[in-house]
Amino acid sequence: MTATTATGATPAPSTATAAAPAKAQPAMSKTQPAMSKPPRKFDTSRLLPLIGPLALFVVWDLVVRLQLVSPVLLPTPSATIVALVKGMAGGPLLADFLSSLNRTVQAFLMAGVIGVPLGVLLGSNEKAYRSVEFLVDFFRSTPSSALIPLFLMIFGVTDMNKIAIAAFAAVLVILFNSAYGVINARKQRVMAARVMGASRWQIFKDVLIWESLQPTFVGLRSGVSMALVIVIVAEMFIGSDSGLGNRIINAQQVLNVREMYAAILAAGALGYVLNILFLVLEKRVVHWSGR
Amino acid sequence: MSTVINPVIAPAPAAAPFQPGPLGTHITIRGLTKYFAGWPLYEDFNLDIPKGKIVSVFGPNGCGKSTLINMIAGLIPIDSGEILFDGKSLAQTKIGYVFQNYREAMFPWLRTIDNIAYPLRLEGRSKAQVEARVEELVASFDVKFDLNRYPYELSGGQQQTASIMRALAPGPEVLFLDEPFSALDFEMTLFIREKLQEVFLQTGTTMLLVSHDLEEAVYLADQVLLLTKRPTRVAEILDYTDARPRTVETLSEPSFIQMKKLSLEIFQREVRK
Numbered sequence A: 001m002t003a004t005t006a007t008g009a010t011p012a013p014s015t016a017t018a019a020a021p022a023k024a025q026p027a028m029s030k031t032q033p034a035m036s037k038p039p040r041k042f043d044t045s046r047l048l049p050l051i052g053p054l055a056l057f058v059v060w061d062l063v064v065r066l067q068l069v070s071p072v073l074l075p076t077p078s079a080t081i082v083a084l085v086k087g088m089a090g091g092p093l094l095a096d097f098l099s100s101l102n103r104t105v106q107a108f109l110m111a112g113v114i115g116v117p118l119g120v121l122l123g124s125n126e127k128a129y130r131s132v133e134f135l136v137d138f139f140r141s142t143p144s145s146a147l148i149p150l151f152l153m154i155f156g157v158t159d160m161n162k163i164a165i166a167a168f169a170a171v172l173v174i175l176f177n178s179a180y181g182v183i184n185a186r187k188q189r190v191m192a193a194r195v196m197g198a199s200r201w202q203i204f205k206d207v208l209i210w211e212s213l214q215p216t217f218v219g220l221r222s223g224v225s226m227a228l229v230i231v232i233v234a235e236m237f238i239g240s241d242s243g244l245g246n247r248i249i250n251a252q253q254v255l256n257v258r259e260m261y262a263a264i265l266a267a268g269a270l271g272y273v274l275n276i277l278f279l280v281l282e283k284r285v286v287h288w289s290g291r
Numbered sequence B: 001m002s003t004v005i006n007p008v009i010a011p012a013p014a015a016a017p018f019q020p021g022p023l024g025t026h027i028t029i030r031g032l033t034k035y036f037a038g039w040p041l042y043e044d045f046n047l048d049i050p051k052g053k054i055v056s057v058f059g060p061n062g063c064g065k066s067t068l069i070n071m072i073a074g075l076i077p078i079d080s081g082e083i084l085f086d087g088k089s090l091a092q093t094k095i096g097y098v099f100q101n102y103r104e105a106m107f108p109w110l111r112t113i114d115n116i117a118y119p120l121r122l123e124g125r126s127k128a129q130v131e132a133r134v135e136e137l138v139a140s141f142d143v144k145f146d147l148n149r150y151p152y153e154l155s156g157g158q159q160q161t162a163s164i165m166r167a168l169a170p171g172p173e174v175l176f177l178d179e180p181f182s183a184l185d186f187e188m189t190l191f192i193r194e195k196l197q198e199v200f201l202q203t204g205t206t207m208l209l210v211s212h213d214l215e216e217a218v219y220l221a222d223q224v225l226l227l228t229k230r231p232t233r234v235a236e237i238l239d240y241t242d243a244r245p246r247t248v249e250t251l252s253e254p255s256f257i258q259m260k261k262l263s264l265e266i267f268q269r270e271v272r273k
Helices: A002-009 A016-030 A044-065 A077-088 A092-124 A126-141 A144-155 A159-183 A187-195 A200-237 A244-253 A257-285 B065-072 B112-122 B127-141 B156-168 B186-203 B214-220 B248-252 B254-272
Strands: B025-036 B039-050 B054-058 B080-085 B095-098 B174-178 B206-210 B223-227 B234-239
Touching: A044 A077, A077 A092, A077 A257, A092 A126, A092 A159, A092 A200, A092 A244, A092 A257, A126 A159, A144 A159, A144 A200, A159 A200, A187 A200, A187 B095, A200 A244, A200 A257, A244 A257, B025 B065, B039 B065, B039 B206, B054 B065, B054 B214, B065 B174, B065 B206, B095 B156, B112 B127, B112 B156, B127 B156, B127 B186, B156 B174, B156 B186, B186 B214, B206 B214, B214 B248, B214 B254, B223 B254, B234 B254, B248 B254
Parallel strands: B054 B206, B054 B223, B095 B174, B174 B206
Antiparallel strands: B025 B039, B025 B080, B223 B234
């Protein structure tokens, strides 16, 4: 599943020709009369997003070639890409990538399953929300990585520890957004339902839940990013034998910079794809948003 | 919850006996009082609204035209007073409400047809009954657009048409319209005005219309209710008896122009006070 969306949505730094038509696909399928589109004319403005990454690569390459930075610290971009592709094509990098992804998804699922219903519930009872608002805001503002030692004491050096702390970080963001989604539901829609004779429960399930969907998606999107960040950090600093964070720190310690940059790029790509995935999902589910 | 444990004891009924309105009254408003930020908006306000008539509410800015119909429709709580529909409370009465801002009144997650069917489903009608009623509405409104689209895919006029259909779907005893035309272009205003008149001629539903456009207010009305500045009282109730269906020609009839002029004079007198 992840593979298909990855190719569909990312203007991947891989190849220019492949990226452009692939990016057009979701837009085409949304407007129904796709057949009536005129024969594809090459639109140069589609290539604009590629300029940034290309420029970065050129600058990077120049910096290495001109020896502005010691090659011990910075490999060439092409060498990094080769390491990335090789590692992801069944190499050890793939195993670490999947392991980080697995932890992120687990943490995110836990956070979502707890955060969304709890947020919606708290949001629909403003007094209840006000009474825990300070706690939510405080711990939402606390860098979760600062809590790693605390979680170490509770869970020990386990896989559960990494998942738990990432879930904790994500759950607050998700809860907060869902709660505010309900609190800030358009008053007029609630009134419209009430004047039609809807009961409190009917207003909740027919209006409030729907109104909160869009902010909930914002929360889910921030939550999954947050989970990934914490998972990578936890893999670095809580004893671990797998995961991108672990790979990055190990490669750094033996100055295997090629592997290190490849792992960093893989982590970046993972975060980027997860974000895009949620944006696409949000557009599908909350089809009325912004209209 | 707390009201269950400590029920609010209703204040003893006022000494003054309830005075019913004249024959043919639908809504009786007695002793209505509403304060906003410590200032009286309505104080001991009494009004009888006739059954099966269209009453247009018109008055100076800030006199609480919309507030009045919102209080009658139960959207804004009242401080004290009594509002009865044929002697029944609001809870026992089926009402319909059309908002000015149709965009925020329709449910964008439901297709337009399901928006219209929503109040019917709330009533727990069977699927067949709901379908039959929606079909009836579609026929009587002569709908030309695709109701399977989402509301945001429709034009403003189409959305407002749909929200009027939704309000009328359960067959309300009273229809409230809060500036239903003010977000629409002129063409759509004319169209919906005609539709409303048609529906009224078909069903004879009591309608309460708030409008900021005097021509529109008079055109649809059987009664023009003119309000004063706050604290709001009834300035004048004018009966406008031109025959229905009224048409574009009505707009140039002497009786219509006379009625508009009179309303405007009273309005200006109240504004200057």
